[in-house]
Amino acid sequence: xxxxxxxxxxxxxxxxxxxxxxxxxxxxxxxxxxxxxxxxxxxxxxxxxxxxxxxxxxxxxxxxxxxxxxxxxxxxxxxxxxxxxxxxxxxxxxxxxxxxxxxxxxxxxxxxxxxxxxxxxxxxxxxxxxxxxxxxxxxxxxxxxxxxxxxxxxxxxxxxxxxxxxxxxxxxxxxxxxxxxxxxxxxxxxxxxxxxxxxxxxxxxxxxxxxxxxxxxxxxxxxxxxxxxxxxxxxxxxxxxxxxxxxxxxxxxxxxxxxxxxxxxxxxxxxxxxxxxxxxxxxxxxxxxxxxxxxxxxxxxxxxxxx
Numbered sequence: 001x002x003x004x005x006x007x008x009x010x011x012x013x014x015x016x017x018x019x020x021x022x023x024x025x026x027x028x029x030x031x032x033x034x035x036x037x038x039x040x041x042x043x044x045x046x047x048x049x050x051x052x053x054x055x056x057x058x059x060x061x062x063x064x065x066x067x068x069x070x071x072x073x074x075x076x077x078x079x080x081x082x083x084x085x086x087x088x089x090x091x092x093x094x095x096x097x098x099x100x101x102x103x104x105x106x107x108x109x110x111x112x113x114x115x116x117x118x119x120x121x122x123x124x125x126x127x128x129x130x131x132x133x134x135x136x137x138x139x140x141x142x143x144x145x146x147x148x149x150x151x152x153x154x155x156x157x158x159x160x161x162x163x164x165x166x167x168x169x170x171x172x173x174x175x176x177x178x179x180x181x182x183x184x185x186x187x188x189x190x191x192x193x194x195x196x197x198x199x200x201x202x203x204x205x206x207x208x209x210x211x212x213x214x215x216x217x218x219x220x221x222x223x224x225x226x227x228x229x230x231x232x233x234x235x236x237x238x239x240x241x242x243x244x245x246x247x248x249x250x251x252x253x254x255x256x257x258x259x260x261x262x263x264x265x266x267x268x269x270x271x272x273x274x275x276x277x278x279x280x281x282x283x284x285x286x287x288x289x290x291x292x293x294x295x296x297x298x299x300x301x302x303x304x305x306x307x
Contacts, residue, residue, distance in 0.1 A: 001026075004305035005053040005067045005104075007046065008111060008297030011085035014042075015294065016049045018057060018064075019302035023122035025295070027056050033086075042088055043097065050102050066104050068301030069094055070111035076156045078108050107304045113150050113159060114300030115290075116143025119253050121303040124291040128250040132243050133290070134161060136211075136236070136256035139174070140182040144247065149307065162186070166238050181239040187211040187258055190232050197224040211258035219264065230268075237272035244273070244282050255290030262289060 001020055008015040010033075017028035029052075031045050050067060057064045071094070073083035078095025099106045109117075116133025119125055133143040142161025144151045152159040162182035163175050170179025183189060191209050198205055201224060206213065217225035240252055252273075259265055270287040277285075292299055 001062050002065050003057055003062045004065055004302040005050055005057075006298040006300075006302035006305070007049060007067065007069045008114070008301060009042065009046075009069060009071045009086070009089075010111070010297075011072065014045055014049065015298055016053065017295075017298050017302075018053055018062065019299060021065075021306050023299060023302070025299075026060070026062065027053065028295075028298075040088065042086055043092070046094075046098060047101055050098065050104075054102070064104060066305040067098055067102060067106045068114070068298075068304040069098070069106065069108045070114040070297045070301050071108060072111050074156055075108050075110055078106070080108070105305070107301075109150065109301075109304055110141075110143075110152075110156075110159070111297050112141030113143040113152065114298075114304060115141070115255060115292075115296040116145055116253065116300065117150055117303045117307075118292055118296040118298075118300030119255065119290050120145050120148065122292065122299045123253070123296070124288075125251055125253065130247065130249045131251040131253055132161065132240075132247060132249045133253045133255065134236075134240075135290075136185070136187060136254065136258055138186060138188045140186050146247075161239075161243065164239055164242055166235060166242075181235065185232055185235040185239065187256070190214060190228055193228045193231070194224060197227060212261075215258060215261050215265065233268040233272055236269050237276060240269065240273045240287065241277045241282075244277050244285050248281050249285055252285060252287045253290050254287070255292075255296065259289050260293065265289070 003018045003020050006017050006019045014031045018026040074081040079093045080089040083089040094108045095106045112135055120131050129148050131145045135141045140162030163180045165179045166181050167179035171183050173180035173183040194214050214225050218229040266289045
């Protein structure tokens, strides 16, 4: 049977698997990045992963077709350009390096792009060709899939869906611009807004504030949580409307840990987006939750190999 070695490189850990062309996971594991920033540490881990996966495939008589790797960076022709959390990968041609090591064909792409590709190829998206994927987390990442292929613009410099502007004179974003969707609607922004409201209302600060906590307080009708979640829904819907008007995708797929709350989270965004969008543009677009969870990245890496 034909398999890909599929690797999802994060800031703190690397998830990897052997994945068949049909999306069956034959083997999976995780390695922790214990020394981020140290030269060669991540590369050494990648080589260990490939050696381990090849040995497993050989023992089970599976044929390995290639290696797919997702990294938190822009990637151009295999070169990792801006891996802010993993500086040891900056300006490294991972495709060439890992191909020379493994003697296999290697494909490298942005991790959020591969999450989107994984959702379209192996998730519950169904038989669709055009989709927008948004992952809502510390920031907002995204992927644009056109004709079942990733699209990133000239020299892979596009696809920064979290940095569309929703307020021209808005608050500063980490990218250097003002008014980005990420600055308003990421989970990091949500938690900061919630803390500010708790301080203003002189409520005690809980020991841990994350998206899941705020959403649970929203479901319990806590005033501050309801206020920030309603704003969060509205900002996300505003960004989604612009994307629908530009691309008219068959699906907008929303991922990230907070989206695992399901319809209670997705439905308010959906209703606000449909109410604001041009009916002629949005009539064929379905707004849905992602279905693959933390497997989406390496499943997308496998899809990249088989594409």
